[in-house]
Amino acid sequence: MIRFVPRERTPVWLTLAVSVGAGLVALLLTAIPLALSGAPVLQAFWLMVEGAAGSGFAFAETLTRATPLIFTGLAVAVAFRAKLWNIGAEGQLYAGALATVALGAGMLELPPALLVPVVLVGAAVAGAALLLVPVFFKMRFGADEVVVTLLLNFVVLLFVQMMLEGPMKDEMALGWPQSAPVLDEATLPKLVPGLRLHGGLVLAVVCAIGLHVLITRTVWGFRIRAVGENARAARYAGLPVGKAMALVGLLSGGLAGLAGASEVAGLKGYLTADLSPGFGYAGIVVATLANLSPLGVIPAAVFIAAVFVGADSMSRAIGVSNYLADLVVALSLLCVMVGGLLIRFRIVRVRRETA
Template identity: 40%
Template sequence: MLFKLEPRGGISARMVYLTPLLAVGFTLVVGAALFAALGYDPIHTLKVFFIHPVNSVQGLAELGVKATPLILIGLGLAVGFRANVWNIGAEGQLTLGAIAGGGVALYFYDSNSPLLLPAMMVAGVLGGMAWAAIPAFLKTRFNTNEILTSLMLTYVALLLLAMLVNGPWRDPDGYNFPESRIFSEAATLPIILEGTRLHLGAAIALLVAVILWFLFSRTLFGFQVRVIGQAPAAAGYAGFSQKKMVWISLLLAGGLAGLAGLVEVAGPIGQLLPRISPGYGFTAIIVAFLGRLHPVGVVLAGLLMALSYLGGESAQIELGLPVAMTGVFQGMLLFFLLASDVLVTYRLRLLPGLKRRAGGV
């Protein structure tokens, strides 16, 4: 038996925005089945996974904390993905942002200046940009594939961070644990909701989303991004430079990923550790696509993915489910999203018992 994908005529605009919801629905159904197969009450488990984490102010604030880096990175990636620039190395750019911004915090450890935090943010952005500039240079100069270079640089960045916190930046009073000093008050992001961990970074992420939405919908820049992504030859005709766009989109995504890294170390973490992110840089790829590469969608998708992190923790604590459950849910979400995208564009047809393969057209 053979399957054949046939293009459907038109794709309704509604379906484009409906598929993320469909994907969420499928994920819940299959997730419930999975829990049942493991011998857990599916309804209760789903409740523990998706409702318990956010049934208090505290929980909602935690959701914001987790969503902040995802949204920041997802917004940057969405720009590049629209322009067909495939930056897969946001995790590394995040790490470099944390190193650069954290480095400023450690260097000015005794400072109480109100300028310290802004300086750290600038350093974080520049750190991420610098890391993203490497694949940008390689691509524009030598035509290398940015998917590979940006991804491989991630591992270099993680090792660099490990080297620093194990060596020169290790806390002198830290009993030889591979951690930096805990940042001073002036180097820590202010809390915006008393009694929780919700920090200024969340507000920054929303602000960035608004700015990008404006850039996308109303400015020449957003138009260029879309033309370059959809029709490179037409972009050349209009005079939009593809090389410039590779640079801009990598620097933008790198800068935002760097900011996300800084926000993590200057916010909930408060110091440099060998491991500062549970893979936000990779999860943000899902966030960007789940959010339809649209700033508003990215914010919603970021919240959803943050919930999957919290749900994984809560299921681990309350029910003793393995933490890998988080990854399973995130993976299913992406899988169902891609699958429903395909099925919205194409219709599946069964070709019963063909004797001979139909020739290509």
């Protein structure tokens, strides 16, 4: 018989092992439906690995896919740290993307050294503004931010579609609902000639390090952690709870907004309504896999990106549907949740005494 005994403290290696183990177990579990469907399991997995990291080109593609996931993973991690359940990174991403196009597709004429920062700041502000609304409602009226942020995703997406069919529609795009392309001066530089890898990745890594420093080393980071862990005690101690939550809203929404800017100005060059295949929601998986640690978000995002890129490539090769990637991601999330048990409890085997 097995018992769960609460742990007094959790070693760091265990936290890491649980995250890695969860990913591996998820892959193993995926093998079951794969085998049932009659696909060659080992070959399918090997093709996934090859497709995600088998060549410099493949790995660059994985990192390109990881870039928005780092941003949205960070956005979710900082919010969840403060127990602000932001499910709206998807909408904030689109708000950032919309701002990128609005500012970077001809409205301003500036040299790149100025236009790129302006576009990035604009996108961050747009994402932040979108999240500050639910934060304000939560603090002022106790409105549930899960519902508000989730529903705002659909509002924003519909708004984007309206803009792409109307005022922002590119007349040159042969009737496709897409925006005018961003100017060259607003485009993020490519990192390696010939690859799609762009400056957004560098910015994402810098943001992760910056967020790590902010949370662990600064007064405001301390306040964010305090508010998240015990808002009552934080208020009792005279900490500015409202301001800390507003800051969390700014950071979280801003980071998600940057994901949109990075995708538009770094990769796609223009905005369409299918810019994000759920990067905002996948950010929740990334942040959870990373145990809400900003630095952990980077490997977690690369793993999730590898699963998607690898599954696409595998699917092209042997015809197994790339929905398999969604399955791996969903199972990873479940496994890491179950793994949370291991972090909080020790498992003890008990021999049942015979009465």
